[in-house]
Amino acid sequence: MRIAAYHLPSHISQFETELLPFGDVTLEVPRVTPTLLADVMQHLETAGERLRKRKRREIVEILSAVFARLRDRTDPLRQTAEEALPAITGFSPAMVVHGLDLLCKGYVTDSFYELLQDAGVEEDLNGFVPRRSHLSRAYAPALTTHVLAGNIPGVGLPGLVAATLAGSASLVKTASGDPLSPALWAASLSRQDPEIGECVAVLWWRGGQADLEAVALEGADAVIAYGSEKTMRDLQGRVRSRFLGHGHRVSLGVIGREVLVGADEVAEQSAYDVSLFDQQGCLSPHCFYVEEGGAVSPKEFAELLGSAMAKWAERLPPGSLTRGEAAAIRKFRAAYEAQRIAQKDIALFLHPRGLDWTVIFDPDPTFTLSCLHRTVVVKPVPDLSEVGGPLRSWRPYLQAAGVAVAPERTRMLANALGQAGVNRICPIGKMQAPPLTWYQDGRFLLRDLLRWTDLEV
Amino acid sequence: MREPVVERVLRLIRGMTEETFEGLALEVFAFQYQRSPPYRRFCDGRGITPDTITAWEQIPAVPTAAFKLVDLSCASPEQVFVTSGTSQGPEQRGKHGFPWLEVYHRSLLANFAAYILPDGARPRMLILAPCPDMLPTSSLSHMLEVVRQTYGGDGSAYYFGDAGLDLTGLIQSLREVEAHRLPVCLLGTSFAFMHVVDVCLEEDQRFTLPEGSRLMDTGGFKGRSREISRDELLRLYGEVLRIPESFCINEYGMTEMGSQFYDNVLRDTVLGCPPVRFKEVPPWVRTRVLDPATLEDLPEGEVGLLTHYDLANCGSVMAVETEDLGYKIGEGFEIVGRAPGAEARGCSLTVEEFQGRP
Numbered sequence A: 001m002r003i004a005a006y007h008l009p010s011h012i013s014q015f016e017t018e019l020l021p022f023g024d025v026t027l028e029v030p031r032v033t034p035t036l037l038a039d040v041m042q043h044l045e046t047a048g049e050r051l052r053k054r055k056r057r058e059i060v061e062i063l064s065a066v067f068a069r070l071r072d073r074t075d076p077l078r079q080t081a082e083e084a085l086p087a088i089t090g091f092s093p094a095m096v097v098h099g100l101d102l103l104c105k106g107y108v109t110d111s112f113y114e115l116l117q118d119a120g121v122e123e124d125l126n127g128f129v130p131r132r133s134h135l136s137r138a139y140a141p142a143l144t145t146h147v148l149a150g151n152i153p154g155v156g157l158p159g160l161v162a163a164t165l166a167g168s169a170s171l172v173k174t175a176s177g178d179p180l181s182p183a184l185w186a187a188s189l190s191r192q193d194p195e196i197g198e199c200v201a202v203l204w205w206r207g208g209q210a211d212l213e214a215v216a217l218e219g220a221d222a223v224i225a226y227g228s229e230k231t232m233r234d235l236q237g238r239v240r241s242r243f244l245g246h247g248h249r250v251s252l253g254v255i256g257r258e259v260l261v262g263a264d265e266v267a268e269q270s271a272y273d274v275s276l277f278d279q280q281g282c283l284s285p286h287c288f289y290v291e292e293g294g295a296v297s298p299k300e301f302a303e304l305l306g307s308a309m310a311k312w313a314e315r316l317p318p319g320s321l322t323r324g325e326a327a328a329i330r331k332f333r334a335a336y337e338a339q340r341i342a343q344k345d346i347a348l349f350l351h352p353r354g355l356d357w358t359v360i361f362d363p364d365p366t367f368t369l370s371c372l373h374r375t376v377v378v379k380p381v382p383d384l385s386e387v388g389g390p391l392r393s394w395r396p397y398l399q400a401a402g403v404a405v406a407p408e409r410t411r412m413l414a415n416a417l418g419q420a421g422v423n424r425i426c427p428i429g430k431m432q433a434p435p436l437t438w439y440q441d442g443r444f445l446l447r448d449l450l451r452w453t454d455l456e457v
Numbered sequence B: 001m002r003e004p005v006v007e008r009v010l011r012l013i014r015g016m017t018e019e020t021f022e023g024l025a026l027e028v029f030a031f032q033y034q035r036s037p038p039y040r041r042f043c044d045g046r047g048i049t050p051d052t053i054t055a056w057e058q059i060p061a062v063p064t065a066a067f068k069l070v071d072l073s074c075a076s077p078e079q080v081f082v083t084s085g086t087s088q089g090p091e092q093r094g095k096h097g098f099p100w101l102e103v104y105h106r107s108l109l110a111n112f113a114a115y116i117l118p119d120g121a122r123p124r125m126l127i128l129a130p131c132p133d134m135l136p137t138s139s140l141s142h143m144l145e146v147v148r149q150t151y152g153g154d155g156s157a158y159y160f161g162d163a164g165l166d167l168t169g170l171i172q173s174l175r176e177v178e179a180h181r182l183p184v185c186l187l188g189t190s191f192a193f194m195h196v197v198d199v200c201l202e203e204d205q206r207f208t209l210p211e212g213s214r215l216m217d218t219g220g221f222k223g224r225s226r227e228i229s230r231d232e233l234l235r236l237y238g239e240v241l242r243i244p245e246s247f248c249i250n251e252y253g254m255t256e257m258g259s260q261f262y263d264n265v266l267r268d269t270v271l272g273c274p275p276v277r278f279k280e281v282p283p284w285v286r287t288r289v290l291d292p293a294t295l296e297d298l299p300e301g302e303v304g305l306l307t308h309y310d311l312a313n314c315g316s317v318m319a320v321e322t323e324d325l326g327y328k329i330g331e332g333f334e335i336v337g338r339a340p341g342a343e344a345r346g347c348s349l350t351v352e353e354f355q356g357r358p
Helices: A034-053 A056-071 A076-089 A093-105 A109-119 A157-166 A181-192 A210-218 A229-236 A257-279 A298-315 A323-341 A388-397 A407-420 A445-449 B004-013 B021-035 B037-045 B064-068 B101-115 B139-151 B167-180 B190-203 B230-241 B265-271 B351-356
Strands: A002-004 A017-022 A025-030 A129-131 A134-139 A143-147 A169-173 A200-203 A222-227 A242-247 A250-255 A285-291 A347-350 A358-361 A375-381 A398-404 A424-427 A451-455 B079-082 B095-098 B124-128 B184-189 B214-218 B248-252 B261-263 B285-290 B304-310 B319-329 B332-338
Touching: A017 A076, A025 A076, A034 A143, A034 A169, A034 A200, A034 A210, A056 A076, A056 A093, A056 A109, A056 A157, A056 A181, A076 A093, A076 A181, A093 A257, A109 A157, A109 A445, A143 A157, A143 A210, A157 A169, A157 A181, A157 A222, A157 A445, A181 A200, A222 A229, A222 A445, A229 A242, A242 A445, A250 A257, A250 A388, A257 A285, A257 A298, A257 A375, A257 A398, A285 A298, A298 A347, A298 A358, A298 A375, A323 A347, A323 A358, A323 A375, A323 B037, A323 B064, A323 B304, A323 B319, A388 A398, A388 A407, A398 A407, A407 A424, B004 B021, B004 B101, B021 B037, B021 B285, B064 B095, B064 B319, B079 B139, B095 B101, B101 B139, B101 B261, B101 B265, B124 B139, B124 B167, B124 B190, B139 B184, B167 B190, B184 B190, B190 B214, B190 B230, B214 B230, B230 B248, B248 B265, B285 B319, B285 B332
Parallel strands: A002 A025, A143 A169, A143 A222, A169 A200, A222 A242, A250 A285, A250 A398, A285 A375, A358 A375, A398 A424, B124 B184, B184 B214, B214 B248
Antiparallel strands: A017 A025, A129 A134, A134 A451, A347 A358, B079 B095, B248 B261, B285 B304, B304 B319, B319 B332
16 A cells, blocks of 8 residues: 655645555655755745634634544545554554544544633734733744654644644654654645645654754744654754744553442553553553552552453554564563562563563552553552652653542642642543643643734733 | 482583483473572462473573572572672672582583684683682683683783783783794683774784684673674774684673573684584573564574573573573574663653663
C-alpha cells in the first residue's frame, strides 16, 4: 500500500518525492528543500488571512464536521488510517481502531466553544472588545510551526485545533514515528473546506537538518513542539518567537483503600489505562500507589491487575517489540526477580510465556519509571496523604494521576497531587481521554498562542 | 572433602571422556537447587525443581543482577570476587563466591592454554592490569596472576602501579624484547591497550615484536572517552606492535562466571585451519543466544541475549542470564555489546532519557 503522507498548498506541484517504507506500507513524502519550505510558509501566511476573516462559528462547524467524518469507520480517510497505522506506528490493528475512536470523541462542537471561551476569545478576533475599564484585542499568530514527535496518533491535534480556532495557519513537521496521521487530518480539513485546508501544510523531513529547521522555526510566529527534554532545549534556543514545548512526561495511578471492595473493577480500569497505546503516552501510568487497609492488600491488587492486563492484552493486543525493547523488559523483570530471591517482599505477575504484560509488586515507595510496553509497578502506601512525598523530585516530569477514591477524599488527594506537580487528576480508566480544555503541562495552549493588545480610553 | 558432583566436573574439565556436559548439567542443577537457598527460591518462583525438568536448556538461568543482591554460593567460599565499580556505587557491585577455587583454576588454565598458548609457548608476560595485591577481589587480577604463575616465562611482570599504567616501564620492556628477539604475551584490558596505542601513535613509537608474540585483551569501552571498533583496534595493534591479527585474542569473561571465552583465531592458525574469528565455547560450557521476546534460541547470525550454562560455576549457579547481546556463529558466538535501552516511541519519559539527562 502506497500513501501520500503530506499536505501542501494546492498550487505547489513541482517537487521531488522520496519513499518511506514501513513493512507493507510505503509512504510518499516530498523531498523538502529550504526553497520549497520557504515557498510553503509564504503561501500559508497569505492563506491564514482568509482563515482569520472567517467567523469562529464557521471554523467550529468545519472542525466538528471533520472529526464527525473521521469517527465514521466507513469514511475513506479513516479507513486509510486504520489500514496503514499499524505498520507505521507498531500498534496492533485493534489498538489503532480503538485509539482513533477515543481520539475523535473529544473533538466536538461544545468543546471547541469551551476552548474559545476559556481563552477569552468567544467573539471573533477582529476588533477590540471591552475588558474591565479598557478594551483588548487578541491577535493570533499568522503562522504556527508544529514540531511533532512519537508514534501516538493525535498527539499534535490539540495544537493544530487550537491554532486553527485562533486563526493561525499551521506548518506541521511530522514525526518519523507517524508521518501519516497529520497528513490525513489535513486532507480531511481540505475535503470539508478547501479554503481552510489551504491554511495547513504537513511535511516530513529527517530530523537534524539545520537549514530546514532554521526556515521552519524562524519563519513562524509561534512554535509548538513535542519531544525529549534535549530536543525542547535545543529548539527553544533557536526560536525567536513564542515557543510552547511539550517534553516527555510521566503519569501514575492512586487507589484508596475504600474502593478496594470493588478491586476487580478498579484493576480492570487501571489495566486499561496502562494498556492503551502500549503505555507509550505521557498519560500512561508507570506505577500505581495502592493504600493499605482495604478489602484486598496492595499485593493482592497487583495480582488482580495482572489478570486484568491479560484481559486487555486479548481485547487490545500489544504491538510488536524490537529486540532492544524486549531486552529492556527482561532486564526490568530480572532486577525485581533478583530482589525477590534476596528475600525482599517482591512479587511478579507475568504473562506466562511472553512479554505482553508485566505487573510487579514492590514495597519501596520510590516512584519508579517503567520500561513501558505494559510494564507497571504496584506500590503500597499506608495512607494516601503521604503519596506526594515520593513524587516531589519528579515535579518537572509529572503529567496525570488517575485516582480511585471516595468522593469525600478526592479534594485532599488532589491537593497533595497538585502540590507535587501533577497537572491533571482524573478518574482511573479515563487517563487517556483528556478533555480538549485540559491545561496540558499546566498551561493553556490556545491562550498561550494569542497575543493581546490593550487600549485604555 | 569435595562433593562427588564437583569431582566429576573437574574430571570433565581435565578432558576425561567418560564425563559430558549433558551428563552432568542436571546433576549440578540438582546439587545447586539443594545447596543454594536463594537459587532454590528463584527456581520455586518459576515452578521448576530438579524433578520437573529433563534437559539442561530448562535449567532456570539467574540474571546477573541477582549477584548484586544475594549470595548464591553452595558452600562457604574460598574466594569472593567482586565486579568492578559502576556508577551505582559499591552496594551495587556483583559478588561471586567460589567454594572450590580449583575448579575455577582448572577451567581457566585449560582454556587459556588452548586458545592463548596452543603452540605450547611459555612467553614472558607483560600484564597491563593491577596485580591481586592491588585489587584482591578482582577476578581479572586473580586470573592473570594464576596464568602468570603457571605459564609465564622469565621476566613476566605487571605494568600497573598506584599511579595507573606504567607506560615508561612497558615501553622499555618492549624495546628490550624487540632487541633480544624474545616473543612476549601482552595481557590486559582493551581500555589499557587503547591507551598504549594512543600514546605510541602520539609519540610516534613503533615496535616490531618478535614472531610468536601475542596479545590478549578483555572488555569493551563502554562509557569511556573513546570507542572504536574491534577491527580498528586490531589494525592499530598491527601498526604499533606488529602483532598479526591472528595473534590478537579477545577474551570475554565476567565475575559471575567461572569460565572465560576466547577468540579461536590463534588456536586455528596453529592447527593450520583458516581462522574465522569468534568466541569458542569450552566443553564444560554451553552458550545460548535467546530471543528476548520468547526466550527461544535464535538462528545463527541473529542478535539476542547471551545465556551461559557453565559447569565451572558448580559452586554457585551454573545458568547465568546476562545483559550482553551476541549472535551464534560456528561452534561459538560473538558478542556485540550490552543490550541498548529502549528508545522513546511515544511521548512518555523513558528510563534512557531520564538517566541520560545532564
